[in-house]
Amino acid sequence: xxxxxxxxxxxxxxxxxxxxxxxxxxAALLLGCDDPDLPIxxxxxxxxxxAAHLALANELMAALATGxxxxxxxxxxxxxxxxxxxxxxxxxxxxxxxxxDAIVRHARAFTDAAGPRAATEPVLTPLGPMDLGxxxxxxxxxxxxxxxxxxxxxxxxxxxxxHRVALTVPFLRTAMPRVVxxxxxxxxxxxxxxxxxxxxxxxxxxxxxxxVVTDGxxxxxxxxxxxxxxxxxxxxxxxxxxxxxxxxxKILAWGRRPWLAPGFPGLFTAP
Numbered sequence: 046x047x048x049x050x051x052x053x054x055x056x057x058x059x060x061x062x063x064x065x066x067x068x069x070x071x072a073a074l075l076l077g078c079d080d081p082d083l084p085i086x087x088x089x090x091x092x093x094x095x096a097a098h099l100a101l102a103n104e105l106m107a108a109l110a111t112g113x114x115x116x117x118x119x120x121x122x123x124x125x126x127x128x129x130x131x132x133x134x135x136x137x138x139x140x141x142x143x144x145x146d147a148i149v150r151h152a153r154a155f156t157d158a159a160g161p162r163a164a165t166e167p168v169l170t171p172l173g174p175m176d177l178g179x180x181x182x183x184x185x186x187x188x189x190x191x192x193x194x195x196x197x198x199x200x201x202x203x204x205x206x207x208h209r210v211a212l213t214v215p216f217l218r219t220a221m222p223r224v225v226x227x228x229x230x231x232x233x234x235x236x237x238x239x240x241x242x243x244x245x246x247x248x249x250x251x252x253x254x255x256x257v258v259t260d261g262x263x264x265x266x267x268x269x270x271x272x273x274x275x276x277x278x279x280x281x282x283x284x285x286x287x288x289x290x291x292x293x294x295k296i297l298a299w300g301r302r303p304w305l306a307p308g309f310p311g312l313f314t315a316p
Contacts, residue, residue: 057160057164057178057181059212060178060181060182060185060212061156061159061160061181063185063208063209063212064152064155064156064181064184064185064188065149065152065153065156066204067152067185067188067189067192067204067209068103068148068149068151068152068153068188069149070192070204071096071099071145071148071188071191071192071195071204072145072146072148072149073145074192074195074196074199074201075092075096075141075142075144075145075148075195076141076142076145077199077201078092078141078195078199080092081093081096081139081140081141082139083198083199084198085194085195085197085198086197086198088194090194091139092141092195092198092199093139093140093141093144094133094139095191095194095195096139096141096144096145096148096191096195097133097136097138097139097144098129098132098133098191099144099148099187099188099191099192100136100138100144100147100148100151101132101133101136102184102187103147103148103151103152103154103155103184103188104147104151104154105117105171106151106155106180106183106184106187107151107152107154107155107158109168109169109170109180110154110155110158110159110162110168110177110180110181111158112166112168114169117171118171120171120172120173120223122224122314122315122316125171125172125316128171148188152184152188155181155184159177159180159181162177163177164176164177164178164181165177165178168180170183172219172220172223172224172316173223175216175219178215179215179216179219180216182212182213182214182215182216182217183216183219183220185209185212185213185216186213186216186217186278186282186316189204189205189209189213189278190282190284192204192205193205193279193282193284194284205275205278205279206274206275207242207243207244207274207275210241210244210274210275210277210278211241211243211244211245211274213278214241214244214245214247217278217281218247218258219258220316221249221256221258221313222255222256222257222258223316224313224314224315224316225254225255225256225312225313225314226311226312226313226314227254229308229311229312230251230254230256230312231254232253232254233251233253233254233312234251234252234253234254235250235251235267235268235302235305236248236249236250236251236263236265236266236267236268237249237250237251237266237267237268237269237270237305237309238261238262238263238266238268238269238270238300239261239270239272239277240261240262240269240270240271240272241272241274241277242271242272242273242274243274244274245261246261246262247259247260247261248260248261248262248263248266250263251312256312266300266301267300267301267302267305268298268299268300268301268302268303268305268306268309269298269299269300269303270296270297270298270306270309271296271297271298272290272295272296273295273296275295276290276293276295276296277296280296280310281310281313281315282315282316283310283315286310287306287307287308287309287310287311288307291306291307
């Protein structure tokens with residue numbers, strides 16, 4: 046499994062290709078934007094601010110892929126939000142064309158730096174230690190989330206699909222225990238069997254508010270959740286609410302305590 050010609054290398058190539066493709070598709074969205082001050086529905090940022098944030102984040106991830114250490118908050122969602130606002134305030138560029146170029150350029154710098162290195166190489170990221178392969182998944186997740194926001198604001202198709210969601214799962218699994226909403230999860234104990242259609246699954250077990258992620262399925266789940274890949278991704282990033290997704294049949298739940306399903310996303314603060 047770890048040989049240079051084995052499946053692990055093929056998956057990494059797929060991930061790096063997706064990073065470059067999503068960067069290019071995000072740039073194409075921005076090149077069709079005439080007003081960077083256009084607000085993103087349901088968010089505090091404008092299209093220009095979201096694009097500037099993506100340019101900055103891609104540059105940060107590219108630096109991390111070279112082995113550089115770049116502190117950015119303390120790993121908690123609140124500190125990341127504060128770091129985001131501070132970096133945006135220090136980076137006034139809002140021209141869509143300039144930001145499109147920066148997003149693509151820094152994404153390519155990431156893939157160029159990460160490609161020759163081992164996926165298992167440890168790196169320190171804004172959400173704490175992880176390996177380089179998971180950092181690539183983090184970058185893809187981050188770009189897809191903000192590209193979705195930009196697409197919604199511009200009323201254009203978004204770049205999220207089943208294949209790309211599968212590539213984000215390594216990061217989402219890693220991030221879940223690190224972004225638990227301590228207030229919402231306080232005292233909570235339950236085992237969730239999460240399954241993504243066409244993309245495998247994993248278990249999330251809460252014990253008195255502490256979450257542990259393991260390969261699934263678990264031996265005894267309280268709530269099994271089967272999700273459409275795109276719905277799973279948008280829920281994980283807080284872009285849609287669980288009730289609407291359940292009503293549209295994009296998520297099914299069963300088990301000893303199926304009523305836990307609508308509250309599961311609220312146990313986390315979206316990264």
